[in-house]
Amino acid sequence: MRQTKFHGRHEQQGKVCEHPACQEAGEFRAPGTSGHGFDGPGSWRWMCLEHVREFNAGYDWFEGMTAEEILDAQGPVSGWRTESPSFRPTAGVDGMPRWADYDDPLDAISGRANGIKSQARRQAEMAMDGRFSRDEAEALDTMGLGLDVDRKILRQRYSELVRRYHPDRNGGDRVYESRLNKVVDAYQMLRKSRAIA
Numbered sequence: 001m002r003q004t005k006f007h008g009r010h011e012q013q014g015k016v017c018e019h020p021a022c023q024e025a026g027e028f029r030a031p032g033t034s035g036h037g038f039d040g041p042g043s044w045r046w047m048c049l050e051h052v053r054e055f056n057a058g059y060d061w062f063e064g065m066t067a068e069e070i071l072d073a074q075g076p077v078s079g080w081r082t083e084s085p086s087f088r089p090t091a092g093v094d095g096m097p098r099w100a101d102y103d104d105p106l107d108a109i110s111g112r113a114n115g116i117k118s119q120a121r122r123q124a125e126m127a128m129d130g131r132f133s134r135d136e137a138e139a140l141d142t143m144g145l146g147l148d149v150d151r152k153i154l155r156q157r158y159s160e161l162v163r164r165y166h167p168d169r170n171g172g173d174r175v176y177e178s179r180l181n182k183v184v185d186a187y188q189m190l191r192k193s194r195a196i197a
């Protein structure tokens with residue numbers, strides 16, 4: 001993709017301007033319907049110079065914000081106060097270490113990576129045992145159980161996790177709801193498993 005240095009023109013793309021009444025070359029990008037995120041850049045609209053200028057003139061990033069929110073968004077520390085899931089007090093629920101428990105960011109990264117590796121290793125060992133399918137091994141890991149599980153242990157663990165994650169036990173806070181759903185799904189799979197006596 002060749003980009004002209006100063007004005008953002010992407011030549012020879014073979015794209016046509018996305019304005020309904022225009023057939024000029026679409027050499028300029030404008031934000032599309034899906035924004036940028038964890039999975040990579042979002043989509044782009046390709047427009048000619050006239051229509052990208054028209055689009056940009058009508059685009060208001062601050063639309064719907066109060067004066068205080070606009071001032072805060074323009075500040076030099078904007079975005080730094082945003083709490084990421086790994087730093088929330090509820091982090092670590094999935095068995096991974098919490099980032100906030102580390103002084104050194106590199107130790108935090110190493111701890112998270114080792115947690116992910118050990119979780120994958122446990123699941124692989126359970127699946128290689130031969131008694132459990134890969135899905136059942138993941139369900140055992142979700143429940144925090146090993147290969148020595150029986151129906152009594154499974155029921156006890158299920159009751160313990162439901163009590164821990166249910167919103168009624170957390171003052172109505174639904175922060176653990178997705179974790180609770182995973183536990184319920186894992187239990188439903190494992191209670192039907194022939195490998196558990």
